[in-house]
Amino acid sequence: MHSNAQVLVVDSDPLNRVVLENTLSEDCLVALQDNCEDAINFIASHKVDLIITDITLVDAQGVPFIQRLKDHTDTYKIPVIIVSSSNSYSDEAKGLQMGAVDYITKPFSPLIVRARVRIHLVLKQKSDLLEELASIDGLTELPNRRLFDEHLAQQWQACHSLGKTLGIVLVDIDYFKAYNDVYGYGAGDECLIKVARSLKATVDAQQGFIARFDGVRFAVVLAGCSIEQVEALSHLMHDAIDKLLLPHKSSPICAHVSISTGMVLVEKEFSFGVAKCLQYADNALMQAHVNQERMVLLMR
Secondary structure: OOOOOEEEEEOOOHHHHHHHHHHHOOOOEEEEEOOHHHHHHHHHHOOOOEEEEOOOOEOOOOOEHHHHHHHOOOOOOOOEEEEEOOOOHHHHHHHHHHOOOEEEEOOOOHHHHHHHHHHHHHHHHHHHHHHHHHOEOOOOOOEOHHHHHHHHHHHHHHHHHHOOOEEEEEEEEOOHHHHHHHHOHHHHHHHHHHHHHHHHHHHHHOOOEEEEEEOOEEEEEEEOOOHHHHHHHHHHHHHHHHHHOOEOOOOOOOOEOOEEEEEEEEOOOOOOHHHHHHHHHHHHHHHHHHHOOOEEEEEO
């Protein structure tokens, strides 16, 4: 059931690592590390579903490994099981207070370890599924506004720190209210789904991120791009929707469904913040509606 689940064992004792690997290898994928730094590097490049470690393990600065995991946004959600030679109630309480989900004392029974790992992998699987459902738009199956905000905040910080550019594109379906008035809300939903799928395929091909922003608007994030690449992506999205040839007889500008795009490229000036950047993108989108042309703002 959990054969694809990745369990990371972090223990300085080679015997403990071997015993835990032999105990769990029939049920899941098991990776072994003997120190904090290598474990953190492994987590950074692999999806880890559960970590088994000793409460006494600390990093080079003396910070407990579990505390380091729980203090970092990328790792705090990974469940941690402590396997320790200490049967002290205070140590067990300390481990649980630090964020561990379970505490097993040595010498341990392989059957008990396997059973508890299975339980926590099931709980992790359910938690991941609920989180995924909470982040997906029910109609278009694109990431929703909540996930977009999280992704944009992460990319904003990363691009600022690394000195990379960040492109944001807002996309709106032209005269969609008129479309609903003529064709009905059911047809409107079908139109949204088709547009969303087409836009996603286009953005995915350019290694970008797209979400349903609100109503009939979509938002795209493209990191490390030039102004020419942002404009090229806009052209590709317009072409993709044009090729759908979805009839829109109530549109005053086109016989089929079309879109407008407003773009912002942030080069170096990140100090004005995410909210202001989205406002600029929204302004560019409104100008695009008025002028019937693609609008891009460059923030240096």
